[in-house]
Amino acid sequence: MKKKLAIVFGCLAVIAAAVFGILLGRAYYDRKKPNFSGLFELYVYPDMTPEAVLDSILSTGKVIKHNSLKRAFERRKASESIVVGHYTLDSTMPSMYASSMLHLGWQTPVNLTLSGAIRSKEILARKISSQMLADSADVASFALSADSLSKYGVDTTTLFCHIIPDTYQMYWTASVREIFDRLIKAGDDYWTSERVAKAKAQGLTPEEASILASIVDGETRYVPEQPTIAGVYLNRLHLGMKLQADPTVAYCYGYTLNRILKRHLEIDSPYNTYMYAGLPPGPISCPPKSCLEAVLNPDGHNYLYFCADPSFNGSHRFAATYSEHMNNARAFQAALSEKLRNK
Numbered sequence: 001m002k003k004k005l006a007i008v009f010g011c012l013a014v015i016a017a018a019v020f021g022i023l024l025g026r027a028y029y030d031r032k033k034p035n036f037s038g039l040f041e042l043y044v045y046p047d048m049t050p051e052a053v054l055d056s057i058l059s060t061g062k063v064i065k066h067n068s069l070k071r072a073f074e075r076r077k078a079s080e081s082i083v084v085g086h087y088t089l090d091s092t093m094p095s096m097y098a099s100s101m102l103h104l105g106w107q108t109p110v111n112l113t114l115s116g117a118i119r120s121k122e123i124l125a126r127k128i129s130s131q132m133l134a135d136s137a138d139v140a141s142f143a144l145s146a147d148s149l150s151k152y153g154v155d156t157t158t159l160f161c162h163i164i165p166d167t168y169q170m171y172w173t174a175s176v177r178e179i180f181d182r183l184i185k186a187g188d189d190y191w192t193s194e195r196v197a198k199a200k201a202q203g204l205t206p207e208e209a210s211i212l213a214s215i216v217d218g219e220t221r222y223v224p225e226q227p228t229i230a231g232v233y234l235n236r237l238h239l240g241m242k243l244q245a246d247p248t249v250a251y252c253y254g255y256t257l258n259r260i261l262k263r264h265l266e267i268d269s270p271y272n273t274y275m276y277a278g279l280p281p282g283p284i285s286c287p288p289k290s291c292l293e294a295v296l297n298p299d300g301h302n303y304l305y306f307c308a309d310p311s312f313n314g315s316h317r318f319a320a321t322y323s324e325h326m327n328n329a330r331a332f333q334a335a336l337s338e339k340l341r342n343k
Contacts, residue, residue, distance in 0.1 A: 030068050030075070031096045037062045039090040043172070044102065045133075050082050053102065057089070065095075072099040084133070086110050086172035110172045112179070114165040117217075118286035119255055121159070134176050142176045152184045157282035161210035162187040165288045190292070198296040202234055212237075213291035214283035215273075218247025222314050226294035232303050232318065234295070241304070243273035251284035310335035 040060050044053055054073055063069055072095035073079040083105030089098055100106070112131050118124050121143040129136035142148045146155055154162050162184045170182055191206045199209040216230050236243055246260050252269045265272070271280040303318040305325035310332045317332075319325035 030072050031094055033094055034092055035064045035068050035095045036089055036091050036093055036098070037064055039088065041108075042087045042089060042102075044082055044084050044087065046084050048082070048084075050079050053082050054079070057098075062089075068095040069098065072096045076100050076103050078103040083107075084173055107171050107173065109169045111167050112170055113167045114163070114183075114286070115288075116165075118160070118165060119251070119284070121156070124163070124286065128179060132170075132179065133173050134179060138176050139179070142180060148177075148180075152180070154184065158207055158210075160214065160283040160286040161207040163286055164190055164292070165286055190289075195296055202295070202298070203238065204295070208279055209295045210287055210292065211279045211283045213287035213295045214285045215243065215245045215247055216291040216294055217285050217287045218250065219245070220314070220316065223290045225315060226291055227297060227299040228301065228303070228318060229306060229316070230291075230294040231298035231301050232306055234298050235302065235304055237278070239304075240277065242275075242277045243279070245273045248273040248280055248284055251280075308332050312339070 040062055042057065050073065057063060057069065058066055076096060076099040078099040082102045085105055085107040087101060088108040110131065112128065114127055118127065122140050124143060125136045125140035128134060128139050143159060144156055149155060149159060152162065164187045166186065168182055168186065170179065196206060199206055204212065212233055215233060216226050219229050220226060233243055248271050249260050249264055249267065250257055252267045252271050253264065257264060265274040268275065270276055271284065273280060302320045305319045305322065306316040307325065307329045309315045309317050317328040319328055
C-alpha cells in the first residue's frame, strides 16, 4: 500500500513539476521572448474595444504565438482598457511589453508633414486631420478663430506668416491646440536674429517677408528661380511700383480661375496688387522655406518684369524694361496660341 501511495505521490509530483514548468516557461516566454516577426504600426481609435485591438494585431500575421499575446492582454489588463493612440510594435517586443504599452499609453510619435500648396485654412485643416486624430472641422474652426489664435499674438489674416511647411514629430492624439502650439513655435523659432536682420535689410518685417514669400510661392515652385523672382518684387517695392502679382488676383477669386484675364484685375480687394500698391495685408498661402530664403537672400539684379518662358518648361524670362517685357510676353502668347491650336 505504501509503495502504491509512493508511486501515486511520485506521479503527482511529476505532473505538478511538469505543470509548473509549463507555467514557468509560458511566463518566461510572455515576459522575455520577442513574440513579433516584424515591425508594424497600430492605430487605436476611440471607438475600438480591446477585443478589436487584439484581433487587429493578430490579423497582421506578425504574431508568433497568439496565445502568448492573449495571456499578456489578460495579465496586464489590456483586455479591460487600451489607451487611444499610435503604437509601433517590433520584433524585439515580448507579449507583456506590448500589452503594457497599449494599456498604459506608451505611444510612438508620428510625422505630421505639411507640404504642397496650402492656400487656405481649410486645406491646412485637411492636411492635418489626414495625418492626425484631430477632426478637420475642429482644426479649421481653430485656425479661423481670432480668439483661439490670440494666445500666440496672431490673427487669422497673418496665421500663415507663422506656420512653415515642414515635417513635425508629435503624438497622433495631440489636441488641436497642442498641434498649433508646435507649429507656431517652430515658425517663430525660424526667425533668428540673423534672419530678422536680413529681412530688415530689405525693408521688411518678418511678417512682411512671409507675405512676399507667399507671392513668390504662387509664382513658381521652381526653386532655382525663386531668388530671382523675389528680387523682381523687391525691386518693385523699393521703387514704389505696384507688385502686379497674378497670384494675389487668383487669391481674390479663391484660386478658382484657370486663367487671369484683364477683367479679373479690376476686383476691389486689398489683396489685388494690380489695384493697390505695396504688400497685401496677409500671405496668400503658407510659404515654404525655399521661398522665405529667396526673399531673405534675393538675387541682385535690375529686373522689374517677368513672364513664363514660351518653352513651357516652368521657367520665366526676365526683363529690366517694359518694352523688353512686352517682347517676352508676345513670344509667350504666340507659343500658347500655337499650343492651343494643336490640341
